[in-house]
Amino acid sequence: MIFDTLLLNAEVATASDRYRADIGIRDGRIAAIGRDLGRADHTLDAAGRLVTPGGVDAHCHLDQPTSDGSKMADDFVTGTRSAACGGTTTIIPFACQFKGQSLQAAVDDYHRRSEGKAAIDYAFHLIVSDPTPGVLRDELPRLVAAGYTSFKVYMTYDDMKLDDRQILNLLAVARREGAMTMIHAENADCIGWLTEQLLDAGLGAPRYHAHARPMLVEREATHRAIALAELADVPILIVHVSGREAVDQIRTAQGLGLKVFGETCPQYLFLTGDDLGGEGFEGAKCICSPPPRDKANQEVIWRGLENGTFHVLSSDHAPFAYAGPDGKKAHGPDAPFSEVPNGIPGLETRMPLLMSHGVMDGRIDIHSFVALASTNAARLYGLFPRKGTIAVGSDADLVVWDMDRPRTIRNALLHHAVDYTPYEGIEVKAWPAMTLSRGEVVWRDGEYLGRAGHGQFLPCERPALAGTRGRGHRGPLWKPN
The missing domain is CATH 3.20.20.140 (Metal-dependent hydrolases)
Incomplete structure (x- = not known):
């Protein structure tokens, strides 16, 4: 299979699992997860870093x-x-x-x-x-x-x-x-x-x-x-x-x-x-x-x-x-x-x-x-499993985390249009090194690469909430009548 993009060497973490894998992306969705997946038009290297759902x-x-x-x-x-x-x-x-x-x-x-x-x-x-x-x-x-x-x-x-x-x-x-x-x-x-x-x-x-x-x-x-x-x-x-x-x-x-x-x-x-x-x-x-x-x-x-x-x-x-x-x-x-x-x-x-x-x-x-x-x-709002997980068939919404460069939150470094952040001066140890939205890189190494109009409106399903807990997460479960 030829992919649009391959994300290599990912330390994948979901709400229930953690494993090493490559992620193959076609048409904005995850088409395969594994090793030696084949060829791609573009490759990205997670370099062993943690990768979570967007x-x-x-x-x-x-x-x-x-x-x-x-x-x-x-x-x-x-x-x-x-x-x-x-x-x-x-x-x-x-x-x-x-x-x-x-x-x-x-x-x-x-x-x-x-x-x-x-x-x-x-x-x-x-x-x-x-x-x-x-x-x-x-x-x-x-x-x-x-x-x-x-x-x-x-x-x-x-x-x-x-x-x-x-x-x-x-x-x-x-x-x-x-x-x-x-x-x-x-x-x-x-x-x-x-x-x-x-x-x-x-x-x-x-x-x-x-x-x-x-x-x-x-x-x-x-x-x-x-x-x-x-x-x-x-x-x-x-x-x-x-x-x-x-x-x-x-x-x-x-x-x-x-x-x-x-x-x-x-x-x-x-x-x-x-x-x-x-x-x-x-x-x-x-x-x-x-x-x-x-x-x-x-x-x-x-x-x-x-x-x-x-x-x-x-x-x-x-x-x-x-x-x-x-x-x-x-x-x-x-x-x-x-x-x-x-x-x-x-x-x-x-x-x-x-x-x-x-x-x-x-x-x-x-x-x-x-x-x-x-x-x-x-899950709560009817977007799962299209959103919220890393699985074959889900949208390729992925975050590659940089956990080696501590930084201080400064409003001057943020990308909203507000003239302050209430978290000014708080130290953080992690920040996304790369963000992918439906397979498209929208943030990478401190540079915003997104574009207005890429985002799509998503009609939501009626929520089926069994499994909203994550590992160790207790709470009531519900499915609509």
């Missing part, structure tokens, strides 16, 4: 419209460029419905924003903020059947939040249609009351964002979300979990056999509430929800990665610039924390941080790394 970042925001006058710095050109340079080869951002808008209109708008721009493959989650009878009866089932098989529900933010009855209605649709529901779990009324008390007392600096969102508001909402899912008898995924109190709720539910999956993000492993207290307005750079907690809660999140509480590590990339009139300072350079756009950048740094401080520091093994960074997200 990352699947299943929670990120790119060029997403907002309702407060702010604007995201990254579109699908710059966001996917940044992802590729950090080893991610598939992203799943959000088509966001505003109240009064149809879901289909939100999807159509997001396709216009993404078409011809992505350097890597992508799918869409839906954000449902206006679950009218027509959305529940007609639009959502039709979109699930068309490949938009996951949607996000907010329990906070005034322009997005749903009440319990609305959430139950959506969970019922998810059960009937075999879709996955993601839930942002924070108690909106508690946050609103605390915010009012703080602002009335003149406490509007960025550091007080964490005071308005203590762990108990995440704990209560997580408990309530789990109860609603139990009532509807449907799986849910609790997104961006920040600390012990929400973790305890998820672990209790998993121990009872409930179908509850967990996601966390690098900000809860590497940032703390102290990062919100920078000089002047600097703390706004780290405003995200839920907020970072403290060092003790960082350890709780690490343990959740180790023991299988969490199935996915996502970036929750929300790229608002610090300088300029439409990012973090959209409402002025001295705006109260309640008016600062929420979110931090992290597409490019997600996998190097987890490889360096997870695998190389001995907290998780390489199989759990692959599960958390790639395989489990592909």
